[in-house]
Amino acid sequence: MSDTRTEPFSDRSDVCGVTADGAAWLASAGTYPRSTLALWEDRPDAPVVLPCGTAFDVVNAPGIFGRRMLDRLWDDGPGSGPVAVFRGRMLLFAAPGTAHRLPSLVQWEECGRTGAIPPLLCHGNGDAVTLPAPLPTRATPTPFDSRWLVAPDTRHPWLPGPEILLWAAVRAARAAVRISIFPPADQDAKVYDVSRRR
Numbered sequence: 038m039s040d041t042r043t044e045p046f047s048d049r050s051d052v053c054g055v056t057a058d059g060a061a062w063l064a065s066a067g068t069y070p071r072s073t074l075a076l077w078e079d080r081p082d083a084p085v086v087l088p089c090g091t092a093f094d095v096v097n098a099p100g101i102f103g104r105r106m107l108d109r110l111w112d113d114g115p116g117s118g119p120v121a122v123f124r125g126r127m128l129l130f131a132a133p134g135t136a137h138r139l140p141s142l143v144q145w146e147e148c149g150r151t152g153a154i155p156p157l158l159c160h161g162n163g164d165a166v167t168l169p170a171p172l173p174t175r176a177t178p179t180p181f182d183s184r185w186l187v188a189p190d191t192r193h194p195w196l197p198g199p200e201i202l203l204w205a206a207v208r209a210a211r212a213a214v215r216i217s218i219f220p221p222a223d224q225d226a227k228v229y230d231v232s233r234r235r
């Protein structure tokens with residue numbers, strides 16, 4: 038009797054799934070990497086909780102704002118490290134130490150402004166995050182599915198630092214602000230409906 042199971046992590050070019058090297062990198066963050074890999078080999082659709090601070094930090098952004106940050110990183114910047122969506126939030130993987138530095142950089146940048154950058158949750162040393170399953174659970178994911186947008190594919194992925202993520206957040210905030218060329222309306226002005234004129 039032959040075993041028809043396929044290797045759960047292949048070195049394919051599937052953008053939705055984690056490769057074998059990417060899975061090894063993710064598992065290296067945990068205390069028991071071999072146990073994590075064994076779990077994923079048995080259940081490649083299982084999410085897992087991994088600690089932050091050694092292999093990576095995670096910047097957890099609101100979904101739409103996080104998408105704008107990701108667009109800035111890829112359209113105008115150096116690209117991103119691995120990126121996942123979990124429960125409607127964007128998880129941007131960052132270099133270790135980013136979670137410690139980024140909040141103060143954002144606070145400094147926002148000094149005197151009205152909070153154009155929404156609160157970013159920064160997970161670093163002593164924190165843990167729940168990551169999506171290494172392989173997609175459905176062929177066509179819904180917007181609420183937890184999934185990888187940029188799946189880890191190497192044992193040493195490039196990870197942006199706090200300055201690059203600050204740059205992306207500032208650009209994303211500026212893109213979200215709509216600037217009107219019209220002055221604000223006078224609240225006491227009389228408005229006439231000219232659409233009924235003959």
